[in-house]
Amino acid sequence: MAGIGIGIIGCGKATQTLHLPSLQQLSGRLRIVAVCDASTTVAREVAARWGADRWTTDPAALLASADIDAVLICNPNRFHAATATAALAGGKHVLVEKPAAMSLADLDELIAAEQRANRIVQVGYMRRFAHGYEIARARLAEIGTIRLVRVYDLIDAGLQLIADTTDLIRDSTADPASLNLMQDEAVMIRQAIGETTTEISNAYQLLLRLGCHDLSALRGLLGRPRKVLHAVTRCDGAYLGATFDYGDFVCRFDLGLNIVRTSRIGIELVGAVGTLSLNYQLPYVRHLPARLVITLTDAVGDEVRAVHESRGKDQFVGEWQEFADAIARGRAQVNTLRDAREDLETAAEIVEALKQMATR
Template structure:
């Protein structure tokens, strides 16, 4: 029987309610949710009602002092990810940090130092990289790396509300204390200034979009085809809601394109074009669970046509795989796949992109 890891959740918003709590309940042979934290009394009470027995806190430090907690999910606002995770490690808790890991390279280095000092397990929440179809694609591309002619990373999606409102009952509250809102804004602005030199739109919106949606795409790109040599070009339009870039891989270029519009669909994929093979991974919205990533491989079947094979191994949710691997890293000492050092590379790419926009 698996060892039960007691989990505390810091930040009980949309992602925790729709994605993480159902996953942890599905994995009740490995995890138990023993503590919840949120600054909104309405959210804390509402989420606490569906997680009976969990201790409720309005302050993250108090949750981290709870001896019943073995590990924490850090799902509070981005600006608090690093300080919360560092405090958790220092108090002997293992940590799964929702993406983005943090906002600045300084924070990334502080996280790495805390990890080395405490020896706690830390995993970054890039669930797309745990999808079986994606891992199959990585294996295929590894065998044709020297034949790649071109690659594309694409994510043009509609508003999350298009997927959330018809399918989920999310507890929301407008009763977060004003001092918490003020501190969140002040800390966020300070870190934006450190990272990109300004907290003003549109550059701040560009960077926040990179940290949010694009952290998934760039992280997956790095595992699939490696770290680019440099950013050839980056630009934005529509006040930062649409971003394009070109990454130089030496013998090929990868095009990057992302944006958010008003069309209710989720169009996210990575595509690698080799001399006689096209490998593509498509993702659907994570806000409707158990929609697997899909792998499509296209090859010649004659001199005049092609064959495409598309499918997925399982209906299993990538978040389930992610949490299972977190459990294995804690209990079996297996290495985490998405580490602090790995996630730091995304920030390095984002910094280079911001120098070009």
Template structure:
């Protein structure tokens, strides 16, 4: 049994992780939690029977009653909280992105190398059963002719307002902490984009490290990193990103758009000469929606379409089970922090290519 401490009890904790953890009681105990809002911490800990509310991250990390930390704090704190937990001999599962800057990530990776604790990044799309089945059936790299990756979505609130209620702070987060968080994120954004970067670029980088990180990390899992970013465009104030990736004998196309039309089109299409794999992810804010994997095979005289699924097991469920297996049984850790360095490199290359087209 892994005694789990939660850092951050916001939207992702309330709508995604806690409902799943409540079903995994044979694996995890909700041993503690911290949130900068005392009202949120008290409300959520009561609702989900979390054993103890801590008054600081440091206090929870230092507790002998905690084995592992699930980090769901604001992105700019991920590296800091993960390093502190690892130094205290805690395992960590870090919600994506692992870190916002290469410097922060390098510091974290250095700590990981000095410990035997598990550090895993929460790229849950890479744990989806349909994705794993697609990976097993992927054509040989030399045979791939075309790849398209899409993230064209409406944000989560449109969905979860119909199914659940998110507890929000009652103006009880200390002003000093809000200012510290703002300044820390600003410093990190300046480090990546340069001082006084246009708001459009800052928004685009937030999209890349947020929504896009799921798909681009999954793309690397399937195909490896591209040789280069051929071109990129950032439009709509940073909420629309289009990029072309050079994979040698084929180009991968990435389309991202966050808008107000209600849809969730997030998925992959991978073609070889005679075959096609395609799958789409549903919104993560509604539990256990189905995924399918379409496999098309064509010849000069015939064509067939096979649909595998529906797969109803939640990717977050698979991810948490994988974390538990890594901690308790030495299971494979497919998403360590060091692996995220390629993601930050790719985000930087997209930003650089977009700047060249301005």
């Protein structure tokens, strides 16, 4: 059969609203073969709605299928590293939702598994594939020497948006406690960052769930911060602020989950001769553009402004295209596990700064 055979493990909100429509759009190249979910209802109904040949509740059964070349891992975060390792052992290429792992130790085991398997692993940092982001990268030098950077990502979880726009297949009989990520991940978080306050461990969770997108996007534009100068958390860990040192300039970094009613997601760069401002929207409504505004000031003070709002390519479609390209070329170029490691290292530095603040 033509196309790369895809298996999906975890069929909740992200799979149904973001990945399955993207795969359907790219059906000439990527073929949905089988889906797996812990819930029988979800697995069976998702398979029926999206035309998968098979469904299962057992990830191992899916990974044993010879007609599956690659898997999407989109189950809760605490399962990512173990499921990805099992997929690699089964000879599959892997697109793993962020975060690739909950700790540096787990990520290093996954990196070792990737090397043994000689397969592609790509991490789901889809913001890198937004058209506005690609233009921002290409035109960054035009704003001159960078003086200040601000990254902010204050979101609501998007549940109302999803309810308003999608007929999601859910399992109403599932035990709500098993869906409580904050509670279930607590043990792994303790292993990752040690005994600390609830507020700091919530802030680390915020970095894993949300902040890794921002760290990745920032790193893609400017490289990794040299060090974390300062970090602070509020709202029981639902807000996190940090300042990064980039040598000649600093970057303000702010995250928040469910502390504002309307999501605000952006990267702003102020250069000596211009500014670049990129704003994302929650991804659940597809094809909404990231809005990029570039303002350049000439020698007499006149400003020229360019606004880019391309609706052409959804960022998740771009992510899947890059994954298919990486499989074809035999090498992952962006959003590799080593990229993810840099983000986890920065997250660990932020946690250290939070701990220091807490003892002052």
